[in-house]
Amino acid sequence: MQYTLNINGKKHTVDVDADTPLLWVLRDAADLKGTKFGCGIGLCGACTVHVDGEAVHSCRMRVSSVGESAITTIEGIGATPVGAKLQKAWLEIDVPQCGYCQAGQIMTAAALLARNKAPTDAEIEGAMDGNLCRCATYLRIRDAIKQAARETLGAAAAPKGA
Amino acid sequence: MLQETVMRQPSRRTFLKVSAAAGGGMLISFSLPGIADAAGGKSATLNAYVRIAPDDIVTIMAKNPEIGQGVKTMLPMLIAEELDVDWSQVRSKQADLDTDLYEGQFAGGSMATPLNWEPMRRVGAATRQMLVTAAAKTWKVSESECETASGQVHHKPSGRTLTYGALASAAAKLPVPDLNSVKLKDPKDFKIIGHSTRGVDVPAIVTGKPLFGIDTDVPGMLYAVFQKCPVFGGRVVSANLEVIKKLPGVKHAFLVGAGEKLSFMAEGAMQQNGLSSGVAIVADSWWRADKARRKLEVKWDEGPTAQQSSEGFAKQAAALGPKTPAKILRNDGDAAGALKTAAHVVEAAYSYPFIAHATLEPMNCTAHVQGDKAELWAPSQNPESGRKLVAQTLGLDEKNVLVHMTRIGGGFGRRLMNDYMVEAAYISKVAGAPVKLVWDRTDDIQHDFYRPAGWHFFKGGVDADGRVVAWQQHFVTFGSNGKFASSAGLDPRAFPAGRVPNLSYGATMMESGVPTGPLRAPGDNALAFVFQSFIDELAHAAGKDPLQFQIDLLGKSEMLPGNGAGFNTGRVRGVLEKVREISGWGKRRLPARSGLGVAVYYSHLGYTAEVVEVAVAANGFVQINKVWVACDVGSQIINPIAAENMAQGAVLDGFGAALNQKITIRNGRVVEENFDGFEPLRLSQAAPVEVHFVKTDNSPTGLGEPPLPPAIPALCNAIFAATGRRIRSLPIDPALLKAG
Ligand code: FES
Numbered sequence: 001m002q003y004t005l006n007i008n009g010k011k012h013t014v015d016v017d018a019d020t021p022l023l024w025v026l027r028d029a030a031d032l033k034g035t036k037f038g039c040g041i042g043l044c045g046a047c048t049v050h051v052d053g054e055a056v057h058s059c060r061m062r063v064s065s066v067g068e069s070a071i072t073t074i075e076g077i078g079a080t081p082v083g084a085k086l087q088k089a090w091l092e093i094d095v096p097q098c099g100y101c102q103a104g105q106i107m108t109a110a111a112l113l114a115r116n117k118a119p120t121d122a123e124i125e126g127a128m129d130g131n132l133c134r135c136a137t138y139l140r141i142r143d144a145i146k147q148a149a150r151e152t153l154g155a156a157a158a159p160k161g162a
Numbered sequence: 163m164l165q166e167t168v169m170r171q172p173s174r175r176t177f178l179k180v181s182a183a184a185g186g187g188m189l190i191s192f193s194l195p196g197i198a199d200a201a202g203g204k205s206a207t208l209n210a211y212v213r214i215a216p217d218d219i220v221t222i223m224a225k226n227p228e229i230g231q232g233v234k235t236m237l238p239m240l241i242a243e244e245l246d247v248d249w250s251q252v253r254s255k256q257a258d259l260d261t262d263l264y265e266g267q268f269a270g271g272s273m274a275t276p277l278n279w280e281p282m283r284r285v286g287a288a289t290r291q292m293l294v295t296a297a298a299k300t301w302k303v304s305e306s307e308c309e310t311a312s313g314q315v316h317h318k319p320s321g322r323t324l325t326y327g328a329l330a331s332a333a334a335k336l337p338v339p340d341l342n343s344v345k346l347k348d349p350k351d352f353k354i355i356g357h358s359t360r361g362v363d364v365p366a367i368v369t370g371k372p373l374f375g376i377d378t379d380v381p382g383m384l385y386a387v388f389q390k391c392p393v394f395g396g397r398v399v400s401a402n403l404e405v406i407k408k409l410p411g412v413k414h415a416f417l418v419g420a421g422e423k424l425s426f427m428a429e430g431a432m433q434q435n436g437l438s439s440g441v442a443i444v445a446d447s448w449w450r451a452d453k454a455r456r457k458l459e460v461k462w463d464e465g466p467t468a469q470q471s472s473e474g475f476a477k478q479a480a481a482l483g484p485k486t487p488a489k490i491l492r493n494d495g496d497a498a499g500a501l502k503t504a505a506h507v508v509e510a511a512y513s514y515p516f517i518a519h520a521t522l523e524p525m526n527c528t529a530h531v532q533g534d535k536a537e538l539w540a541p542s543q544n545p546e547s548g549r550k551l552v553a554q555t556l557g558l559d560e561k562n563v564l565v566h567m568t569r570i571g572g573g574f575g576r577r578l579m580n581d582y583m584v585e586a587a588y589i590s591k592v593a594g595a596p597v598k599l600v601w602d603r604t605d606d607i608q609h610d611f612y613r614p615a616g617w618h619f620f621k622g623g624v625d626a627d628g629r630v631v632a633w634q635q636h637f638v639t640f641g642s643n644g645k646f647a648s649s650a651g652l653d654p655r656a657f658p659a660g661r662v663p664n665l666s667y668g669a670t671m672m673e674s675g676v677p678t679g680p681l682r683a684p685g686d687n688a689l690a691f692v693f694q695s696f697i698d699e700l701a702h703a704a705g706k707d708p709l710q711f712q713i714d715l716l717g718k719s720e721m722l723p724g725n726g727a728g729f730n731t732g733r734v735r736g737v738l739e740k741v742r743e744i745s746g747w748g749k750r751r752l753p754a755r756s757g758l759g760v761a762v763y764y765s766h767l768g769y770t771a772e773v774v775e776v777a778v779a780a781n782g783f784v785q786i787n788k789v790w791v792a793c794d795v796g797s798q799i800i801n802p803i804a805a806e807n808m809a810q811g812a813v814l815d816g817f818g819a820a821l822n823q824k825i826t827i828r829n830g831r832v833v834e835e836n837f838d839g840f841e842p843l844r845l846s847q848a849a850p851v852e853v854h855f856v857k858t859d860n861s862p863t864g865l866g867e868p869p870l871p872p873a874i875p876a877l878c879n880a881i882f883a884a885t886g887r888r889i890r891s892l893p894i895d896p897a898l899l900k901a902g
């Protein structure tokens with residue numbers, strides 16, 4: 001089956017089975033390998049992408065149900081203000097160890113900050129607890145989300161043109 | 163253990179080569195034999211490969227696999243420091259496996275720092291020396307008037323300056339200085355070492371660039387899944403291949419039936435043999451291969467271990483525990499006699515389960531076998547042994563097997579084994595095409611080389627003054643023909659041996675079909691739990707402060723026999739005293755059902771003491787509030803920002819094992835299938851970990867493993883302080899900790 005997907009603002013036409021999970025469409029048909037396979041059944045968050053701004057596990061979403069929705073992946077998240085702030089915080093705090101989970105972490109964090117500009121510790125836990133980091137970089141993930149939140153708020157609060 | 167195996171390898175090559183680089187500049191490849199390493203005074207041979215280009219960019223090949231330990235950043239830092247360039251000029255590039263050029267291309271045993279600390283700096287210093295010589299010749303001045311900084315040579319008296327890029331071609335023609343006599347910097351002048359340097363791959367990671375083994379793409383590549391027998395050592399008899407071959411996208415389906423049973427791996431062995439038996443499915447996409455797999459019907463010959471179970475092992479161990487050990491590992495004085503006269507005697511049985519590595523990137527490998535040649539893209543911690551396994555199994559010459567090393571999504575020791583490499587190569591050969599093999603999570607959890615389960619039966623005695631006078635320990639473990647299984651041994655020198663006058667260590671081995679292997683801090687990740695918990699039990703029996711009791715047990719500061727150069731009781735004392743200070747041990751009042759626990763361990767040449775603060779809820783839920791870590795890995799923390807991350811991760815990794823993890827064997831196979839049954843630590847379980855490095859006058863050593871072992875007993879000892887309940891079995895069962 002042919003599907004035309006809207007990924008990171010670009011149209012990608014792919015020819016895959018209707019039941020193919022979005023994860024494998026992204027990785028193997030659209031050649032966007034930033035989205036990672038960890039468990040295949042919604043338990044690790046490594047495959048997190050945004051579908052119309054919502055964080056979803058791409059391993060559990062069939063390509064046939066994507067339709068016209070706007071998909072954002074780690075390759076495109078830097079184009080959003082929140083995504084750019086998160087990437088910067090991730091770099092400054094030097095979050096990753098092996099790095100394999102980090103695309104999923106950033107995508108989940110970006111969805112969180114997009115709907116909640118100043119999450120509490122409990123809200124960060126609530127949003128991020130489904131994203132496993134086997135290297136346990138959690139302390140830095142937490143710090144980086146807070147730093148990005150502060151910077152996003154700071155930017156919003158700053159007078160225009162300053 | 164790993165580091166010993168590696169260091170015993172004789173040096174194979176001696177060379178230092180400087181040549182003109184294609185496109186200008188200077189290419190430096192080195193082999194530095196005979197420089198004593200920090201670990202054991204044995205000689206090690208290390209290599210580096212540096213290119214200085216005319217545009218002043220310094221490219222340093224990172225020869226070791228990057229598993230998240232930061233080696234791709236750390237090794238170039240060592241060279242760049244002595245070369246005296248700015249870090250912004252440096253590019254770190256992943257090398258391929260090339261045993262003609264490099265040695266020690268592995269990631270394991272926390273060995274990258276001790277093996278490379280001095281040699282890599284000598285590489286930088288010698289190169290710098292040649293650039294100075296080239297500048298002095300160009301200007302016809304004395305070398306002693308020339309200085310270097312930021313990748314430039316300056317001639318102070320005349321105010322002239324040349325960049326390394328401009329000098330490199332001339333330097334490439336000079337004779338090479340004697341490596342052992344080049345001058346190294348005074349550590350107080352370090353500009354890169356000891357300064358936080360962010361991971362070189364982080365920009366690529368946060369933007370989703372393909373870096374990992376699983377991201378490999380080769381033109382014409384097919385995708386494979388491989389169904390192995392769920393029972394270890396079982397073999398395929400037949401399968402519905404004709405059905406599978408007709409499914410959409412399936413290109414090949416075949417039995418890998420001739421497969422040999424994975425042979426028993428003894429302690430210290432780093433390579434398995436052969437190829438597991440199973441069914442391979444090759445398709446035009448991984449999804450289609452995986453979908454076809456769900457239609458697979460296989461008849462297995464499950465082999466002789468299909469009745470084994472965790473429960474059965476535990477029963478067998480419980481029966482063996484009270485008996486005389488089959489093997490005496492150590493016998494000092496008369497432990498049985500001393501127990502009779504001790505003022506307090508404690509008897510305790512400890513146990514811990516099998517656990518899996520569960521790296522987040524599943525096992526995978528891309529292989530292209532063509533005729534007598536093979537090319538592989540492998541996320542392996544031990545690619546050299548992987549190449550050997552592939553060559554042997556496929557009947558190829560090792561020289562014809564090219565291995566590209568990729569970034570690795572977690573190692574923890576799992577990828578020291580290369581079963582996925584040989585599977586990919588075999589499947590590619592049969593399919594006659596490049597093939598990417600990707601395991602699913604169930605393959606990963608059910609076909610690991612597990613941290614072995616173990617059972618320890620203790621009797622200990624303290625005298626009226628609180629001194630440990632008797633220690634009897636019977637370790638029931640796995641092994642065959644008197645040999646411990648991989649990572650299932652006990653070093654007879656293990657502390658408190660040498661400090662307890664009447665001490666016996668004995669072991670009895672059970673046969674098992676479950677493959678075992680090294681997992682982060684192999685051996686120690688389990689032994690620290692039992693040793694350090696039992697010492698805590700003795701402290702409480704003696705009515706002593708547990709931390710002071712540990713210090714008293716150490717006795718005078720000296721070297722005791724142990725791994726590497728030995729076990730330094732003074733360094734143990736140093737980290738205990740530091741952790742006492744930073745945690746406010748003995749000085750703080752805690753609420754009811756809260757407590758502090760302490761533990762200390764010597765692992766992989768590093769010394770770490772930890773204090774954990776817990777609060778245990780009435781329902782038994784264990785909340786870790788805070789962890790203090792005092793760690794002595796020598797005189798220098800090469801990259802502080804990465805070191806802290808790694809130490810925190812190691813501690814939290816220990817908590818994940820203690821709180822969440824067990825692998826259950828039933829009917830000869832693993833019960834758990836995914837992250838619901840086998841759970842890594844989650845963000846909500848991650849307590850703040852405060853890390854202090856105690857700098858001592860010792861050559862720097864590695865950090866990937868040392869902070870893990872004490873985390874588990876410090877946590878369990880804290881639970882005892884909070885509740886009066888002793889955790890003697892892992893994972894921690896909250897039901898045992900309910901109030902009342
Ligand atoms: S791969 Fe989708 S949640 Fe794990």
Ligand code: FES
Nearest residue numbers: 098099133134135
């Ligand atoms: S950094 Fe390795 S899994 Fe998160």
